[in-house]
Amino acid sequence: MKIQEVNSPASAVPVALLPDDPLHTRFLNVLLAIWRAMTSSRRVAVGSAIVGFFILIGLIGPFFMPYNPNATSHLFITPPSPTHWLGTTVVGEDIFSQLIYGTRTSVFWGLGTGIMVTLLSVVVGLIGGYFGGWIDDVLTLLTNVSLVLPALPLAIVLAAYFPRGPLTISFVIVFTNWAWQARVLRSQTLSMRSREFVTAARMSGESSLRIIFHEIFPNEIGLVVAGFVSTTIYVVLTWAALEFLGLGDGTIPSWGSLLYWAQQAGALGGGLWWWFIPPGACIAILGAGLSLINFGIDEIADPRLRIERPANVEKHKKAVKLEKAQRNGDALLPL
Amino acid sequence: MRHVIRRILFYICAVWVAITLDFFIPRLAPGDPVAAIVGKMSLKGYVSPEMKQTLAATFGLDTHDPLWVQYFKYLGNLFHGNLGNSIQYFPTPVAQIIGQDIWWSIMLGGVAVILGFIIGCFLGIIVAWKRGSAVDAVLSPAMNFLSAIPYFWLALLSLYLFSYLLNWFPLSGGYDSANIDPGWTFDFISSVIQHAFLPALTLVVASLAGWMLTMRNSMITTLSEDYVLMAKAKGLSDRRVMFWYAARNAVLPNITGFAIAIGAIVGGQLLTEMVFSYPGIGYALLQAVNQQDYAMLQSIFLIITLAVLGANFLADMLYVFLDPRVRQERSA
Numbered sequence: 267m268k269i270q271e272v273n274s275p276a277s278a279v280p281v282a283l284l285p286d287d288p289l290h291t292r293f294l295n296v297l298l299a300i301w302r303a304m305t306s307s308r309r310v311a312v313g314s315a316i317v318g319f320f321i322l323i324g325l326i327g328p329f330f331m332p333y334n335p336n337a338t339s340h341l342f343i344t345p346p347s348p349t350h351w352l353g354t355t356v357v358g359e360d361i362f363s364q365l366i367y368g369t370r371t372s373v374f375w376g377l378g379t380g381i382m383v384t385l386l387s388v389v390v391g392l393i394g395g396y397f398g399g400w401i402d403d404v405l406t407l408l409t410n411v412s413l414v415l416p417a418l419p420l421a422i423v424l425a426a427y428f429p430r431g432p433l434t435i436s437f438v439i440v441f442t443n444w445a446w447q448a449r450v451l452r453s454q455t456l457s458m459r460s461r462e463f464v465t466a467a468r469m470s471g472e473s474s475l476r477i478i479f480h481e482i483f484p485n486e487i488g489l490v491v492a493g494f495v496s497t498t499i500y501v502v503l504t505w506a507a508l509e510f511l512g513l514g515d516g517t518i519p520s521w522g523s524l525l526y527w528a529q530q531a532g533a534l535g536g537g538l539w540w541w542f543i544p545p546g547a548c549i550a551i552l553g554a555g556l557s558l559i560n561f562g563i564d565e566i567a568d569p570r571l572r573i574e575r576p577a578n579v580e581k582h583k584k585a586v587k588l589e590k591a592q593r594n595g596d597a598l599l600p601l
Numbered sequence: 602m603r604h605v606i607r608r609i610l611f612y613i614c615a616v617w618v619a620i621t622l623d624f625f626i627p628r629l630a631p632g633d634p635v636a637a638i639v640g641k642m643s644l645k646g647y648v649s650p651e652m653k654q655t656l657a658a659t660f661g662l663d664t665h666d667p668l669w670v671q672y673f674k675y676l677g678n679l680f681h682g683n684l685g686n687s688i689q690y691f692p693t694p695v696a697q698i699i700g701q702d703i704w705w706s707i708m709l710g711g712v713a714v715i716l717g718f719i720i721g722c723f724l725g726i727i728v729a730w731k732r733g734s735a736v737d738a739v740l741s742p743a744m745n746f747l748s749a750i751p752y753f754w755l756a757l758l759s760l761y762l763f764s765y766l767l768n769w770f771p772l773s774g775g776y777d778s779a780n781i782d783p784g785w786t787f788d789f790i791s792s793v794i795q796h797a798f799l800p801a802l803t804l805v806v807a808s809l810a811g812w813m814l815t816m817r818n819s820m821i822t823t824l825s826e827d828y829v830l831m832a833k834a835k836g837l838s839d840r841r842v843m844f845w846y847a848a849r850n851a852v853l854p855n856i857t858g859f860a861i862a863i864g865a866i867v868g869g870q871l872l873t874e875m876v877f878s879y880p881g882i883g884y885a886l887l888q889a890v891n892q893q894d895y896a897m898l899q900s901i902f903l904i905i906t907l908a909v910l911g912a913n914f915l916a917d918m919l920y921v922f923l924d925p926r927v928r929q930e931r932s933a
Contacts, residue, residue: 411615416909423902426890427626503751510753534761546754553749561745
């Protein structure tokens with residue numbers, strides 16, 4: 267599936283970039299293009315709304331939690347009720363509060379790690395693609411080796427050796443997942459290297475790093491954004507999976523650690539559905555929101571992938587018929 | 602031919618990186634892991650000096666050899682198939698445990714991958730052929746949503762629904778170990794199938810979206826080719842054009858994916874085996890993590906990696922065989 271992503275990169279996201287413009291104008295243009303992309307496709311709009319909702323909950327939600335997420339009480343394993351909206355755990359913690367606090371942990375660590383992965387792949391991809399030669403050879407070899415090593419088992423082994431905690435998980439995910447995007451960006455940079463504006467910048471004596479990050483990078487921003495979104499989906503899922511396997515810090519509430527404790531307490535065999543359904547649903551909805559954005563970007567980039575509604579075709583046929591009728595009518599008009 | 606040699610060299614390099622990572626990860630871990638583990642283990646029971654020694658050997662702390670000597674000793678052990686002893690099942694050699702568990706993973710994963718591939722590709726072909734129809738408008742977004750669901754949650758839900766609420770399938774295990782002895786008997790085989798059905802089903806459902814969407818995208822590209830138009834113009838039947846002209850060429854990216862998926866089945870069902878307590882290699886890896894059985898952990902990682910690398914290599918070679926453009930090095 268990822269192979270396909272590499273073959274059809276979303277490079278054609280329409281970003282109007284003129285290299286002569288000052289940097290802040292270019293940046294504004296990029297923002298404008300992102301806004302246009304967000305509002306032009308219904309899928310992207312819905313996806314952005316979902317992701318925005320979770321970010322909002324993560325930002326302000328913890329101020330409105332009904333209980334302290336780690337506070338135990340004598341109300342063990344109560345099903346959802348007006349006082350405990352999502353019931354309680356085996357030690358009487360309020361699951362709704364844990365879910366709200368967990369949203370903060372999961373969303374922000376997920377987005378943050380997504381950014382870290384993207385940064386690393388941008389640096390590796392652009393430097394390799396621009397410099398070429400032995401630097402590129404070494405970086406490409408590293409990228410390709412990293413691509414063939416199985417990510418999840420490697421992440422598990424690494425996480426098992428280092429102290430438990432979000433930083434470890436974040437590091438492990440960055441270490442195992444940067445390569446896909448780096449490869450895409452490298453090939454894009456390679457084709458960008460021989461463009462006129464790069465040659466011009468080189469002629470005018472700009473330093474290599476400035477050319478890479480001020481001239482080439484802004485032109486690949488669409489690709490980087492698309493890569494960031496698909497990486498973040500994967501990061502959120504992997505994060506939850508690693509925590510579910512018990513490799514996270516179980517004392518910090520998050521979607522994954524909720525699932526971990528539910529599994530440890532035998533919530534499944536005990537029929538405590540309110541414990542393991544909500545966190546999984548949150549992950550699924552956030553993931554769906556992100557992939558809606560991603561498919562929207564893909565469709566903008568490659569119009570062939572759009573689902574055409576039959577209704578439009580009919581309308582078109584009608585229009586053609588109408589046109590024909592008019593033409594025939596015209597022809598029938600007495601001269 | 603140059604292409605093939607380059608790929609072989611690349612995979613040799615990748616295997617070396619994997620083996621070296623496996624050697625260095627425990628040695629880079631912070632603190633004194635042996636003392637920490639012995640401390641934890643002595644809470645659970647007596648820790649014999651032999652166990653301590655095994656542990657120290659795992660981390661390379663039993664010798665005063667310089668690192669490079671340790672490294673070559675480690676390589677030598679690997680070549681002799683000596684992966685060290687397990688700590689949780691002390692003193693059983695790790696290789697023996699892995700040898701037992703791996704078959705469960707291969708059987709479960711093999712069936713699931715093959716079924717998922719066939720059904721997914723077929724759906725992709727149909728959806729691309731009938732693009733814009735009701736089937737496409739419903740199936741494609743549904744599959745997008747399905748691919749965003751965390752797999753282990755899907756597994757948990759189906760376990761809750763089908764095993765706990767409806768009681769159709771057993772809650773855990775690879776077979777009914779309390780009542781049935783392993784062997785080529787009808788009882789054993791039917792018990793194995795009964796236990797494997799739900800894990801396999803969740804694996805198929807979870808992988809379906811990927812196969813289908815890749816197939817759809819590649820099929821749509823192929824359908825706009827001239828030779829497809831030509832086939833239609835010749836008046837060939839729809840089915841013939843669909844399968845023998847378009848799908849045959851469109852399936853190429855999925856074939857590579859299939860070879861890779863076959864390699865991944867050795868270690869790819871970590872989460873399935875965890876949720877269903879299925880006695881495969883993934884479950885063994887998790888137990889190794891929880892029991893801090895590091896020799897086991899490293900060996901399983903190595904086995905999984907070698908399987909994945911082997912499958913990737915196979916996929917590369919298959920591509921060379923299937924796509925003449927790669928052979929002639931027109932696409933770098």
